[in-house]
Amino acid sequence: MTLRVILASQSPRRRELLALVGIDHEVLPADINEDVRAGEQAVPYTERLAREKAAAIAARHPEAYVIAADTTVVVDGDILGKPVDQADARAMVKRLSGRSHTVCTGIAVAHGGRIESAVEQVDVTFRALSDAEIAAYVETGEPMDKAGAYGIQGWGATIVERVDGDYFSVMGLGLRRLVELFERHGVRYGFAAGLIVGDGRRG
């Protein structure tokens, strides 16, 4: 019998990252309300959302280990989610141009009625961009499904000057932290072996 791992996310980046380190999984995106509560800061917000996404799927699949995450960009205390349209995307990229912002990624692993969670904060600095460059970048479509309207793993890589923290958390799922959360559930990670519970079952 295999260890069942469910990724409660529609994000193709999160699927790629799990595949990168050999964590076999199914995908069952969670449909929850992602509204920010009045006065809620990015760190508690992203952790709450990751936990709610994990809990929603774990309630239906109690035998599984459910992974969920939530990523936002924070600048001047404002939380930037995904842009609603191209004008919004241009405004977001312009706001991030030539300065630093923080990427917050909440991550959660639910199993057996318990949820282990954490938040990674990473400072990212953009080089200065001209309006023409911003328009051309948004034209590619890359920003549209991403928090803060950029993807560090795509053409956005040519915009990022420095990253202070975990690169994979910027992409949407911190793998070092994920392994730590599994360990809190008593599940070990082995290179090449993947996830291993006490009796040697694999996921």
Ligand SMILES: Cc1cn([C@H]2C[C@H](O)[C@@H](COP(=O)(O)OP(=O)(O)OP(=O)(O)O)O2)c(=O)[nH]c1=O
């Ligand atoms: C900053 C940044 C974000 N992103 C992505 C990761 C996430 O998919 C997305 C943030 O949206 P999220 O709401 O965290 O996730 P999602 O809507 O894609 O998926 P789900 O809610 O089902 O889990 O932004 C990148 O791919 N690269 C980046 O550099």
